[in-house]
Amino acid sequence: MNYAEKISDQVGKVPRSGIRDFFELVIGRDDVISLGVGEPDFPTPWNIREAAIYSLEKGQTSYTSNLGLLSLRKAISKYCSNFFDVDYDAASEVLITVGVSEALDLALRALLNPGDEVIYHAPCYVSYSPSVVMAHGKAVEVTTRKEDGFALTPEAVKAAVTDRSRVLMLNFPTNPTGAVCSREQLEGIAKVAIEHDLIVLTDEIYSELRYDDEKHVSIASLPGMRERTILLHGFSKAFAMTGFRLGYSCAPAPLTEAMMKIHQYSMLCAPITSQAAALEALENPATMEVVEKMRLDYKRRRDFMVRRLNEMGLECHSPGGAFYVFPDITKFGLSSKDFAMKLLEEENVAAVPGNAFGEGGEGFLRCCYATAFDQLELAMDKMEAFVGRL
Structure with missing residues (x-):
């Protein structure tokens, strides 16, 4: 059977x-220092884990509303008002999703007709362009520059x-x-969005890590933008809850209703155990004291890595948020993939080739500093030795 003919265009x-392709190479290797997967190395704060355990012990194992627990939606509404300076109605403008990835998919499928264009900036998270394509839209990349x-x-x-557009x-x-x-x-x-009547999807999953x-300023909080913005956020990064797979969208009621239609026929609802944990996280x-401690530790790691990379000749700007650095490797005459592969083969340090994040990422390397500090020190020593040989 020709399976290629059976798969949708x-x-x-x-x-x-x-x-994922790159890290298939390092799975199961204990000798590799990974600067790759964008996941906090901190465990989920204990009070959040305890809330998840307690919800199971109480037998809270049912479906919830398609929109999610109302108590959690109220907590999210309060959080958005305090943190993002935007007010949302918990009953009709907040939707709990299985991670921000589902929220993004729902929004695109709810908004796009075949051939509609989605403008996005790159280098960017690997799922953005494919998500547009799978929603039958056309992804239009705007390349951002190191100089900016x-x-x-x-x-x-x-x-x-x-x-x-x-x-x-x-x-x-x-x-x-x-x-x-x-x-x-x-x-x-x-x-520009108002002038051209664009809907804005803003993924602010790293907003606490500034x-x-x-x-942090959300575009949803600016004049005239709440009505045309879908704010996507969740608990994976700042709250170290990646495995709980819980995100949410906040948007005007008609947009939320359109997204909920798809959600109810695909996911039905997000897991109730994860929702109970998220409620504890917000209430x-x-x-937030633990989140702040994690943020300060990330900042210490960022400052260390930026300094070491620049000292060894890998020009690297100091990022204002998230937990990644993106050094420029162009002067060594290797492609991003070749540089990353040689670094892995010769020094057992894994980082992601910049072109995994779009054509504009060629000539760069993504290094994640959500890794124990002693491992970062060793990784920088190994990278310095590697660069010295180049």
Whole structure:
């Protein structure tokens, strides 16, 4: 049987994840220091784990509303008001999803007609362009530049707009560059979105992990933007809850209803145990104390890695958020993949080739510093020896 003929054209267009392909090479190898998978190395705070255990002990194992537990939606609404400066109605404008990835998929499928264009900035998280393709849209990449700290400029967005543009997709702080956008830049981007009647999807999963004392600004909080923005957030990164697979979207009721239609026929609802854990995460003030401790430790690691990389000749900007650095390797004359493979083969240090995150990532390497500090020190020593030989 020719299985290629049996697979849909849309899925056939989608490449495998460049991250996962690379790390298939290191699975099961205890001798490798991984700077690759973007996952906190901290365990989920104990009070959150305990809440999940207690919910099971109480026999809370049922379905919830398609939208999610109302108590959790109320907690999210309160959190968004305090943290993002945007108010949402818990009853009709908040949807609990299986991770932010599902929320993104729901939003794109709810918004796009075949051929509609989605503008997004790159280098970016590996699922953005494939998610657009699988929703029968056309992904339009806007490449950000090292010279701008990989921030997105209003001018670049405006240049990408056509009469088929329907959605603008943002992710700040950004995976893989750690880039952030200033309020002024976001105001300019908001002006373009309003002028061209674009819906904005803003993935702010790293928003708590900002450094240099800069306050995170959500584009949803800017004048005229709440009505045209779907705010995507979740618990994986700042709360170290990746395995709980819990995210949420906040948007005007008609957009939330459209997303919920798809959600109820595909996922039905997010797991109740994860929802109970998330409720504890938001309602117990002790959680944010732990989140702050993790943030400060990430900042220490960021400062260390940026300093060491620059000292060894790998030019690297200091990222404003997330937990990645994105050093420039172009002067060594190797492709991103070749550099990463040689580093792995010769020094047993694994990092992700920059081109896994789009064409604009070629010539760079993504190194995740959500790794124990002693391992980061050893990895930098090994990388310095490798660069010295090059």
